[in-house]
Amino acid sequence: MNxxxxxxxxxxxxxxxxxxxxxxxxxxxxxxxxxxxxLIFDPIDRIFYRFSGxxxxxxxxxxxSLFALLTINLVWFILSMIILMNMGKLPLNTDGxxxxxxxxxFNTTVSFISNTxxxxxxxxxxxxxxxxxxxxxxxxxSAAAGMAACAVVFTAMKERTTEKLGNxxxxxxxxxxxxxLPLSIVVAVFLLFRGTPMNFEGxxxxxxxxxxxxxxxxxxxxxxVAIKQLGTxxxxxxxxxxxxxxxxxxxxxxxxxxxxxxxxxxAMVFALGYVLKRKxxxxxxxxxxxxxxxxxxxxxxxxxxxxxxxxxxxxxxQPMGSMEGKEVRFGPAASAYWAITTTVTSNGSVNSMHDxxxxxxxxxAMLGMMVNAFYGGVGVGFLNFYIFIIIAVFIxxxxxxxxxxxxxxxxxxxxxxxxxxxxxxxxxxxLAGTALSSWLYAHNSAAYAGWLNNPGHHGFSEMLYEYTSxxxxxxxxxxxxxxxxxxxxISCGIVMLLARFLPIIGPVAIAxxxxxxxxxxxxxxxxxxxISTFGMMVFAVIAIVAALSFFPxxxxxxxxxxxxxx
Amino acid sequence: MKQxxxxxxxxxxxxxxxxxxxxTLVVLAAAQTLPDKGKGKVVIVNGQEKxxxxxxxxxxxxxxxxxxxxxxxxxxxxxxxxxxxxxxxDYLQQVQGRIDSFLVHNPDVKKEEIPSDxxxxxxxxxxxxxxxxxxxxxxxxxxxxxxxxxxxxxELVKRYITKPLLSxxxxxxxxVLQLNIELDGTK
Numbered sequence: 001m002n003x004x005x006x007x008x009x010x011x012x013x014x015x016x017x018x019x020x021x022x023x024x025x026x027x028x029x030x031x032x033x034x035x036x037x038x039l040i041f042d043p044i045d046r047i048f049y050r051f052s053g054x055x056x057x058x059x060x061x062x063x064x065s066l067f068a069l070l071t072i073n074l075v076w077f078i079l080s081m082i083i084l085m086n087m088g089k090l091p092l093n094t095d096g097x098x099x100x101x102x103x104x105x106f107n108t109t110v111s112f113i114s115n116t117x118x119x120x121x122x123x124x125x126x127x128x129x130x131x132x133x134x135x136x137x138x139x140x141x142s143a144a145a146g147m148a149a150c151a152v153v154f155t156a157m158k159e160r161t162t163e164k165l166g167n168x169x170x171x172x173x174x175x176x177x178x179x180x181l182p183l184s185i186v187v188a189v190f191l192l193f194r195g196t197p198m199n200f201e202g203x204x205x206x207x208x209x210x211x212x213x214x215x216x217x218x219x220x221x222x223x224x225v226a227i228k229q230l231g232t233x234x235x236x237x238x239x240x241x242x243x244x245x246x247x248x249x250x251x252x253x254x255x256x257x258x259x260x261x262x263x264x265x266x267a268m269v270f271a272l273g274y275v276l277k278r279k280x281x282x283x284x285x286x287x288x289x290x291x292x293x294x295x296x297x298x299x300x301x302x303x304x305x306x307x308x309x310x311x312x313x314x315x316x317x318q319p320m321g322s323m324e325g326k327e328v329r330f331g332p333a334a335s336a337y338w339a340i341t342t343t344v345t346s347n348g349s350v351n352s353m354h355d356x357x358x359x360x361x362x363x364x365a366m367l368g369m370m371v372n373a374f375y376g377g378v379g380v381g382f383l384n385f386y387i388f389i390i391i392a393v394f395i396x397x398x399x400x401x402x403x404x405x406x407x408x409x410x411x412x413x414x415x416x417x418x419x420x421x422x423x424x425x426x427x428x429x430x431l432a433g434t435a436l437s438s439w440l441y442a443h444n445s446a447a448y449a450g451w452l453n454n455p456g457h458h459g460f461s462e463m464l465y466e467y468t469s470x471x472x473x474x475x476x477x478x479x480x481x482x483x484x485x486x487x488x489x490i491s492c493g494i495v496m497l498l499a500r501f502l503p504i505i506g507p508v509a510i511a512x513x514x515x516x517x518x519x520x521x522x523x524x525x526x527x528x529x530x531i532s533t534f535g536m537m538v539f540a541v542i543a544i545v546a547a548l549s550f551f552p553x554x555x556x557x558x559x560x561x562x563x564x565x566x
Numbered sequence: 567m568k569q570x571x572x573x574x575x576x577x578x579x580x581x582x583x584x585x586x587x588x589x590t591l592v593v594l595a596a597a598q599t600l601p602d603k604g605k606g607k608v609v610i611v612n613g614q615e616k617x618x619x620x621x622x623x624x625x626x627x628x629x630x631x632x633x634x635x636x637x638x639x640x641x642x643x644x645x646x647x648x649x650x651x652x653x654x655x656d657y658l659q660q661v662q663g664r665i666d667s668f669l670v671h672n673p674d675v676k677k678e679e680i681p682s683d684x685x686x687x688x689x690x691x692x693x694x695x696x697x698x699x700x701x702x703x704x705x706x707x708x709x710x711x712x713x714x715x716x717x718x719x720x721e722l723v724k725r726y727i728t729k730p731l732l733s734x735x736x737x738x739x740x741x742v743l744q745l746n747i748e749l750d751g752t753k
Contacts, residue, residue, distance in 0.1 A: 004639045007735035048584075052577040071570035075578050124643055140585045141578075169573065176581070181589065181698035195620050196596040198604035203643055205607070206615055208623045209630070209746060216618060218606050223593040238643050243689030245620040246606070251736035306681065308652045316665060316680040317697050320737065322728045324657075324686040325647045328634070329697035331737035335689075352689045458651035480649030493742035566651050 004105055004333035007251070008301070011337065015259045016266060019429075023270025023282075028097065029178050030151045030171060031275055041178050048173045059164035062512025065152045066505055067147060068168040071114055073501075078107040083134045084127075089345035093128035093216070094202035096224055100126070112138035114500035115146055115377060117228065117235030117348055117475035120484040120491060124217040129200055135235055136224045140184075143231030144175035146379030149504045150268060151175070153383060156511035159408055161519050165512065175379075179264070188226035190256055195249040198222040211279045221247060231259035232377040234348030234475040242338075242351040243327055254330050254338075254351060261341045261349070265385040266376035268382055276407070280530035288535045292374035292542065297340045300361040304332035308358055309565050325353030336361055343368035346377030348475025355453065355462065355478040359565065363558035367463055369472035370550050371542055377473060380500075383507040385538075388545075390419040392508060392531065392538040402527050404469060409514040422506035426471055427549035433467035434460075434553060436491070451488075453480025457564065461557035466492060471499040479521065609743065611751075617743055618642070622694035625742060629711040630670060630749065631704050632695070633742045634665060634683055638691035648687040661685050675704040695739040698727055714752065722748060 015016075030036050053123045060068065083090070088099035100108060111118040112135050121127060127135070148171035155166045180500055192198055197218040204216045221237040225247055228235050242248035248257055269289065273282025304326075313553030321332030328558055330338075335352035342349055343365040354365060368374065373384035389406065393414050397404030404411040438460065439449045452459035462478040470492040479482070483492070528534060597604025599665040604706040617623050624640040625633045633640070637648035650657035669677065681699040701723045709716040726745045730736040 003730040003733075003735055004737060007731070010735050013683065048577070048580055051580045052573050054577070056572050068570050068574070072577065075571070075574045106711060120649075120715065122644065124645070131651045132591060136590075137582060137585045137735050140589075169577065173577075176585070181585075184589070185592060189596045192593070192597050192600065192604060195607055197606045198593055199606075201605055204606060204618075206617050208617055208640075210623070210625060210627055211701075211749070212624060212640075214617075214623070216606065217643045217645075220590060220594070222597070222604070223590050226593075234644060238645055238690075240647060240690040244645050245622070245690060245694055246693050249620050251731045255731075303698035310652060310658050310663060311682055311686075312660060314658075314665060316682055316685065317678055317699065318682040320650065320683060320697055323683040323688075324650060324652065325689045327688050327690060327693050328683055328697055328700075328737060331691075334736065348690075353649055355649035355651060356647065356689075358652050362607070384692070451675055453649050454657075455655045456653070458653055461651075471610035478649065479647070480651070561651070561653050 004305070005301075005434065006333045007255070008333050011255050011258050014255070015224070015262045018259070019263055019266035020270055022263065023267035024274050026179060026267055027274025028273035029174050029423070030154060030271065032228040037178060037182070043178055044172055048334060048373050049175070052169070054169045056167060056170050057167055060168055061163045062152065062156065062165055062508050062515070063166040065165060066508055069149060069504065072502065073145065076113045076141065077109055080112065080138065081105055084108055084131060087128040087131040090130050092130040092200065094200060095128070097125055097128050103486045103489040104484060107493045108135075110493040110496045111475065112235060113142050113326070114473050114496045115142040115231070115233060115346065115380070116470065116473040116496050116500070117233045118477065118496065119468055119475070120489055121236055122239035129219050132220065132224060136227060137486060139227045139231050139233040139235065140180055143180060143227075143233060143378050144172050146504070147175040147179070147268070148172040148354040148378060149508055150379030150382050152508055153386060154272055156515035157276055157407055159519055161517065162395055162515055164516065166209045168301060169253060177296070180227065183224040183230050184223075185229060186471055187256060187260060188222045191225055191253055192222045194248070194253040196222040196225055196253070197246055203536070209400050218246065218380065225257070228349055229257045229347070232261065232265060232345045232347040234342065237347055238450065240353070241349050247302045248351055251329055251334070254334060258334070258338050258341060260380065261338075261347045262375055262420050264344045265381050268379060272382065273287055278407075278530060279334055284530050284532070284535045289374045289385070291539060292371065293340070293344050296364040296368050296374070297313070297337065297343065300336040300340050300364040301333055301360045303358045304336040325356030327352065339365050340368055343474060343475055344371070344374040344376070345381060346372065346473045348469065350476050354476055355480045359558040359562035362461060362465070363554055364556070366468050366554065367546065367550070369468045369474045370426070371546050372429070372472040373542065380473070382505065384503060385418045386511070386540050387422050387503070389421060389529070392413060392534070392541045393527065395541065396527055396534065397519060401525065402525060405520060405526060406529060407513070408519045408521065409517050411514070415510045415513055418506050418510050422503050423545055425502055426499065428465070429471040429547070430467045433470070433491060433495055434464045437463045437467075437487075440487075449484075450482040455481070455555055457561040461561065464553055464557050467495060468555050470495040473500050579610065584630070609747070612748055616747055620694060623743055627637045628707055630746045631701055631708065631742050632684070634685045634693050634696060635685065636691040636693075637730060638685040640692060645690045645692050646687045647691060672707045675703050679703050681705070694743060695741055697742055698738050701740040701745065708749070712749070715731055722752065
């Protein structure tokens with residue numbers, strides 16, 4: 001078999017094999033069941049609670065949990081704005097990089113607290129080391145906030161009637177210390193040994209064999225790269241992210257980094273199975289997600305390995321495939337695999353430049369973000385999927401003439417309204433943003449000439465991709481887009497903000513309302529939600545919503561480009 | 567809000583100490599066990615610094631194996647790709663220009679032998695590798711420029727092929743810097 005294909009099968013197999021036990025562990029962490037690392041983490045967590053004045057025993061209802069989440073995010077917002085707008089004068093600025101302007105700091109702050117990690121700056125020149133460490137802090141805590149919100153929903157889905165959904169702060173601290181921290185240390189040390197730098201030195205320089213003097217940016221990269229992969233963050237230390245040889249030195253480091261993208265998102269599904277004691281339900285969710293993932297992966301891998309048809313016409317060989325924007329050490333298969341894993345989850349790190357992907361691969365990447373629930377971001381991926389489950393239950397209930405019930409709770413108009421609003425919010429943000437920017441460009445293309453790096457349909461895709469990535473809290477980009485302007489910084493910032501918090505508030509509210517309702521034991525008349533028929537129903541809902549919302553926009557972008565190149 | 571703001575503030579401060587401070591120091595401490603202490607691996611031959619092990623260099627001289635084109639001219643303090651779309655006419659013209667220039671410098675090579683990695687820019691602009699075919703098509707030019715037998719240079723390339731991981735996973739490639747260092751040492 002082709003070694004490149006074998007490589008990506010290996011990455012997926014390793015990830016899935018590790019994600020199943022990790023999921024069980026995460027389930028235990030949220031349930032408060034005993035695990036062996038408790039010996040180390042119990043004392044650490046106690047210090048956290050005591051220092052912060054948190055009563056770990058006090059349970060919160062869904063509204064209190066959301067208030068806790070929103071308040072702490074407000075604190076992070078202010079903290080980040082202060083640091084990013086003043087880091088030029090603050091310590092740990094060996095390379096003398098400047099502070100950010102207000103609009104760029106707003107974009108970057110929202111981007112990192114919303115777990116998006118869209119970067120309108122370049123790591124080498126745009127932030128100081130203190131700035132990098134601050135952004136790294138958000139990579140931990142924004143991921144943990146999403147996981148904690150997901151844990152609240154897990155708790156709410158249990159077979160009982162209650163207002164009390166555990167303690168948000170406890171879920172948050174436990175996600176940080178017991179899940180993200182140990183995994184990050186392991187991955188960071190591994191990357192160090194592959195050659196990723198970890199230091200606070202300024203730029204190095206060397207004289208090349210041809211006599212040029214070259215400067216080399218470095219810094220505390222290994223620590224940041226580990227958590228950006230694990231927490232579906234994606235904000236790289238260096239500009240080109242994990243395509244940079246210092247950020248992703250070789251094929252082995254690529255296996256580990258790429259595996260980390262899917263690890264926690266898949267594990268969260270199995271954690272759900274553990275918390276609810278419904279393994280079959282978890283497998284149904286995992287099955288639907290995996291089918292969606294594979295359907296996006298196959299065209300991307302084939303297209304990239306097939307090469308760019310326009311270059312084929314020039315009469316040269318494409319033995320590896322399409323190589324623009326890709327690294328030889330990874331090759332097109334591993335680059336396409338990364339592109340899809342990073343977009344179906346809300347990671348957004350890249351190991352090749354997505355702007356140079358062939359049209360159908362870039363469409364698959366965009367579709368991954370448009371659905372945003374095939375595995376999805378840590379915690380929030382399942383929250384998005386939960387919305388689709390609610391809709392699927394409702395529609396199937398109507399189709400077979402039964403009261404729509406999910407895990408023993410009746411779904412009524414109020415929950416359905418919230419679900420519908422959340423499901424429509426994502427297309428609205430993407431399409432409205434793209435429409436606005438296209439309108440501006442079309443009416444005054446001279447004034448906005450700096451925006452697009454490519455003409456025609458591909459240029460349209462650059463704008464569509466940017467809003468899709470913002471709204472999916474993904475953070476990858478068609479980086480040719482000249483996006484460090486007040487228009488892009490502010491509009492993408494607003495999209496990220498709405499697309500982060502409303503899709504957390506919605507599912508938590510639905511789950512909280514359902515948890516209060518009377519539990520109806522399963523009977524012969526209950527719609528079964530843990531079987532493949534229901535799985536197909538959920539998949540159909542996802543596919544129909546995505547197709548109806550996005551097909552017209554995709555036709556103008558990647559689809560038109562594809563047919564234009566044949 | 568009120569009962570949340572104080573815990574949120576204090577929790578954030580503690581997270582700063584823990585994740586910006588302690589976590590960073592743990593990884594930094596681990597870096598001290600490495601020979602380069604996490605500062606970056608430098609290639610030194612006979613006491614002379616030749617470059618960074620992981621970072622590709624610009625090679626355009628006929629007597630060296632060329633690296634891939636780079637959108638940032640191998641600037642390791644501002645790395646990046648071209649971000650050119652596959653259908654962009656200006657970009658395609660640029661690729662055509664690279665093909666033509668390659669053929670001028672390598673008159674013995676037929677166009678269909680040129681692999682695309684030699685005429686397309688990498689994602690980082692710092693790609694340290696080229697494909698195996700990308701090394702072989704340059705052999706005749708180098709042999710001529712250095713007055714070496716073609717077989718000798720071919721053998722050298724063969725020796726410097728990096729196999730896929732465990733010979734099973736990933737790509738086969740040639741590290742340009744290593745190969746050129748060896749080439750300079752070959753008489």
